[in-house]
Amino acid sequence: MQDTNPSGKLVDKIIEHAEELPPFPRIVQKLMPLIQSMAPVKEIEAVIQYDPAIAARVIALSRSPLYARKYSVTSLRDAIVALGNKELIKVVLAACSARYFQGTPTGYDLREGELWEHSVSVAIMTDILTEHIKFKNAVTAYTAALLHDIGKTILHFHVKDEFENILTMVKKERINFLDAERRVLGIDHQQLGALIAKKWNLPDVIVAVVRFHHQPEKVVPKFRQITKLVHVANALVTSMGIGCGVDGLTQPFAETTLTELKISPKLSEKLLAEFGARFHDLKEFLGK
Ligand SMILES: [Fe+2]
Secondary structure, eight states: OOSOOSSSHHHHHHHHHHHTSOOOOHHHHHHHHHHHTTOOHHHHHHHHTTOHHHHHHHHHHHTSHHHHTTOOOOSHHHHHHHHHHHHHHHHHHHHHHHGGGOSOOGGGTOOTTHHHHHHHHHHHHHHHHHHHHTOSOHHHHHHHHHHTTHHHHHHHHHHHHHHHHHHHHHHHHOOOHHHHHHHHHSSOHHHHHHHHHHHTTOOHHHHHHHHHTTOGGGSOGGGHHHHHHHHHHHHHHHHTTSSOTTTGGGSOOOTHHHHHTTOOHHHHHHHHHHHHHHHHHHGGGSOO
């Protein structure tokens, strides 16, 4: 999978490290089909109630100003009804993913929690874009966006030691951070992320988005639209400086995706404003 492999040893160590990552929570695998088949609230409650951390987050969000005006929530069941299927699965996904983003990603010169903030931001922006272009599979796009940089949660440990080498390469050879990761470490965060997503048995479409979120032109045609969505959402969030670290500005951006998705400068301003409002409302409830 690697484009280059300088020593082989380091890349083996990195992959071994990724293999140790705990499996993706089973609650998501159990919940997805229930939500898709519009199962009764009782059945959904039965799955969530055994995960106290998730149940607490579901209740907290349903009591937030976003929902509390419409419903008075006194139980998990009330909370599930108040959120509705789409919001519920998003909260559960966010709460489950948060666990993997804990710790300090010093490798990319990010503050603690910044990579998580970036991931949630890209997920919210993707959601806004999916509504805008009426993309059908909103939950898949949201999941892919949430996990697009999952490779960084492992790679940051190894980037730390090689950081100077990577930066020097970016500056001297005028290459982007992604290419430098590959040249110095033998693997980039997209490739590593795809390995993790595969190991978690996530659907092919999510593996593909994680693998090509910086290079949507390289993904197989059937997954191109969704990859472009996450690519553009990532670029918009990065343009606001949210959790992009030193590599943010040296990542490739496929300018043509903006025209392909019919996003004019005026529209992107509108999207950013909508994002601001939603991010403000959701931030504290999404899993820190
Ligand atoms: Fe990335």
